Amino acid sequence: MSQKTAAPDAATSAKAAKAAKPTAAGGRNSLARLGPLPWIGPCIALILLVVVWPVAEMVLTSTHKISGLGIDFGFNGLGRYQKLFSDARLGTVMTWTLIWTVLVVGFTMVISLGLAQLYNQQFPGRKYTRWALIIPWAASVIVTSIGFRWMLDEVAGVLNRMMLDLGLIHGAENWTGDAAHAKPWLIFVAVFVSLPFTTYTLLAGLQTVPGEVYEAARVDGASSWQTYFRITLPLLRPSFLVALVINLINVFNSFPVIWGMTQGGPNTDTSTSTVFMFILGQTDVGESAAMSVVNFAVVIVMVLLFLKVSRWNEES
Structure with missing residues (x-):
């Protein structure tokens, strides 16, 4: 009796195993059809959460009239944009923003290129000078800015004291007034605060240039300047473009340096568009959001134009 019962059980188990194999294969095929989505899905969700959603909220807020206290007076259409573009201060602010971005990024790239070239050489104490360069990067930008503000203070600033002692000035100057x-x-x-990141980015690019290329250039009789302009700079182009684009975005959107030193004053004379946006938000959140939308559009257009002109995706 027990033998007869065991036989059907074995047959049933075999059938169940056969039925389970297509199911498992079907599950694997379904997962394969999803491709890389299970892996990039969390990244996409994070981008939607921290980029797309805030931008959508920003655009929506710019169409509402909201007081500095957060009282929403309802939909206002393009009213906040009309108010923003009729503000007499906007032209001056955008002009200074352009000058600020070009000068800061330009000086940063030139000085960083020289520092990267220096740190790529062998010299005594190189390790310690590299460490020293990290200090402005490690410190909070707002803390650094406030430190410089006190250094430049008219009454207690160390710069005035030193220059008075040296006879370089005859009276204390209000350097940020x-x-x-x-x-x-x-x-x-x-x-000063932009140099560390840019220098290390360019230094990393320099260290990827094969030494054999320089050896071949020396054998061919190339001078130091010819080697630099025809070999080093072209091979450094990818790192240079990365550093340049990130600096453009960071400097254009910079807030801590100006706010920590002058708070955009006097009046709004030293305000960039980002600082001006914050100042507007103290009285009119909707207009501040409109300024944010303008800033966002300017950054996108600026980066796209730069990438188009620089032909960043073409091989050297």
């Missing part, structure tokens, strides 16, 4: 004095210092501090 007016735009003419403040703007050069703002550019200096912005370049």
Whole structure:
């Protein structure tokens, strides 16, 4: 009796195993049809959460009239944009933003290229100078900016004290009290805090250049300048473009340096578009959101134009 019962059980198990194989294969095929989606899905979700959603909210907010206290007076269409573009301060702010971006990025790239070239050489103490370069990067930008503001203070600033002692000035200067004095210092501090990232990016690019290329150039009789302009710079192009694009975006959107040193003043004379956006938000959130949309559009257009002109995806 037990033998007869065991036989059907074995047959049933075999049938179940056969039926399970297509199911498992079907599950694997379904997963394969999804391709890389299970792997990139979390990244897409994160982008939607931290980029797309805030941008959508920003655009929606710019169509509402909202007071500085957060009171929403309802849909206002393009009213906030009309108010923004009729603001007499906007032209001055955008002009200074353009000058600020070009000068800070330009000085940063030129100085960083020289520093990267220096740090790519062998010399005593190179390791320690590389460490020292990290300090402006490791410190908070707002803390660095406030430190420079106190250094430039008219009453307690160390710069005035030193220059008075050396007889370079006859009276204490208010270095951040007016735009003419403040703007050069703002550019200096912005370049100072931008150098570490840019220098290390270019240094990484320099260290990927094969030594055999330089050996071949020397054998062919190329001079140092010919080697630099015809070999080093072309091979450094990918790293240079990455550093340049990231600096353009960061400097254009920079807030801590200007806010920490002058808060955009006096009036709005040292305000870039990002600082101006924050100032507008204290009285009109809708207009501030409109300024944010303008900033976002300018950054996108600026980067696309740069990539188009630089032909970033073409081989050297």
